[in-house]
Amino acid sequence: MTSRQLGAARVRLFLATALAFSCGANVGFAQDVKDSADHPLFPSRMPGYSISNYQKQEFGSYKLRTRPPQVVEGAYTRLHYYLKDTSKNPGGVAIRRNYENAIRSIGGEVVYSDDNVSVMKATHAGAEVWAELQASVKNPGRIYFLHIVERTPMKQVITAEAMYAALQKDGFVALDVHFATSKAEILPESRPLLEEVGKMLSKQADLRVGVEGHTDDTGTPAGNKTLSEVRARSVADALVALGIGRDRLVPTGFGQTKPVADNRSEEGRAKNRRVEIVKR
Numbered sequence: 001m002t003s004r005q006l007g008a009a010r011v012r013l014f015l016a017t018a019l020a021f022s023c024g025a026n027v028g029f030a031q032d033v034k035d036s037a038d039h040p041l042f043p044s045r046m047p048g049y050s051i052s053n054y055q056k057q058e059f060g061s062y063k064l065r066t067r068p069p070q071v072v073e074g075a076y077t078r079l080h081y082y083l084k085d086t087s088k089n090p091g092g093v094a095i096r097r098n099y100e101n102a103i104r105s106i107g108g109e110v111v112y113s114d115d116n117v118s119v120m121k122a123t124h125a126g127a128e129v130w131a132e133l134q135a136s137v138k139n140p141g142r143i144y145f146l147h148i149v150e151r152t153p154m155k156q157v158i159t160a161e162a163m164y165a166a167l168q169k170d171g172f173v174a175l176d177v178h179f180a181t182s183k184a185e186i187l188p189e190s191r192p193l194l195e196e197v198g199k200m201l202s203k204q205a206d207l208r209v210g211v212e213g214h215t216d217d218t219g220t221p222a223g224n225k226t227l228s229e230v231r232a233r234s235v236a237d238a239l240v241a242l243g244i245g246r247d248r249l250v251p252t253g254f255g256q257t258k259p260v261a262d263n264r265s266e267e268g269r270a271k272n273r274r275v276e277i278v279k280r
Contacts, residue, residue, distance in 0.1 A: 031084070039077050039148050041124050041131060042102060046081065046095055046144075048088045053080035061270045062149050064119050064132050066112040070181040072130045073270065075150040083142045092116070092135030095144050099133050127151060160199035163277065167209075172278040174260075177235060182219075184230040186238060194235065197277060198242035210278035211236045213253040214260075216269035221255060229253030235275050250280065 036054035038045055060076035063069050083089060096118045100110050108122025111130075120131045128151040136143035158173070166173040175197070178187040186194070201207060213228035213235070232251035240246050261268035 031082075036079070039079065039131075039146070041122065041129055041148060042099065042146070044102075046083075046090065046098065048085055049081040049083050049144075051079055052082040052143075054078070060149075061266050062130075062132070062147050063266060064112075064130060064147075065117045065134070066119050068182070071266070071270070072149045072151050073178075074127070077146075077148045079146040079148075081144050081146065086142060089141040091141040092144070095135055095141065096133055099131075099146075103131065124150070158193070158196065160196045160203065163197065163200045164204060167207075167277065167279045172212075172276050175235075175275045175277065177231075177275045179231055179234075182227065184227070184234040186234055194238050195242065198239055198244055201239065201244045201248065208248045208280045209250070210276075210280055211239070211249055211251045212276045212278055213251070214258055214272060214274050214276065215256050216272040217256040217259070217263040218269065221257075225253055225255035225257075227253070228255045232275065 031050035033051055033054050036051040038051075055076075055078040057076040059074065061071055061073040062076055063071050096113070100113070100118055100120065103110065103120040103122050106122055106124070108120055110118060111121050112119040116135055116137060118133045120133070122129050122131075130149045130151060132147045134145045134147075135141065136145070158175075163173050175193060177190045177193065179185060180187060201209070211232045213230075213232035215224040215228050217224070219227075229252070232253050236246070236249040236251040239249060256263075256272070259268075259272045260274070261271035263269050263272060
């Protein structure tokens, strides 16, 4: 076969793969691992692939391979797809381009792309959904990985009364305040939580508290110290805006120096990124 014929054959294979994908061809489902399923954001997989590994969490976090990397939290799904018949291998590039086209077709966007990874974002079922597709380096086209996070805040069940009880018992309460990545900007999803803090402080007019910021160990110690300080001040400012006297709040940043979990796991790092209200 000449190089021109080979190139034409590859084009035909790519077009056939794209057509089957866009039309919802579902091949290989019989080999899927038990209790697995395609994510609703991508209801149709590449033809010929089966799900070889599957994980679903009601709430988790994942570090996207963007530059710089960013962590997103919410309902998390991990899918590994495997192609048994290697003669039908479309190649890693074809796989990524098909998923990129699929995300664009529903109004989404490709946020980042390099030689091996595509990071995509779309709105689905009222939630901001992030998806990362990675083709296997060792087995190009035969295996690909899909990580999907539906970015919704963890439901905060902690009330003003519960916070005050924790302060009386333990002297502090840890808050899962969400900030923009590497910034002090508080995301709107954290407003209900801060409103509960404001209610507690309003009811306990004599209570004076420290607002203490903490980070994981990603980055430099100096940078994390600065980030924790500005985040603590940002929370204090939000409470002042809710009517709490600034003289009742003492914002402080400790950076990465007081971890409460193992920084070697993403779950541990998520726990270390926190703001604590401390009784004074």
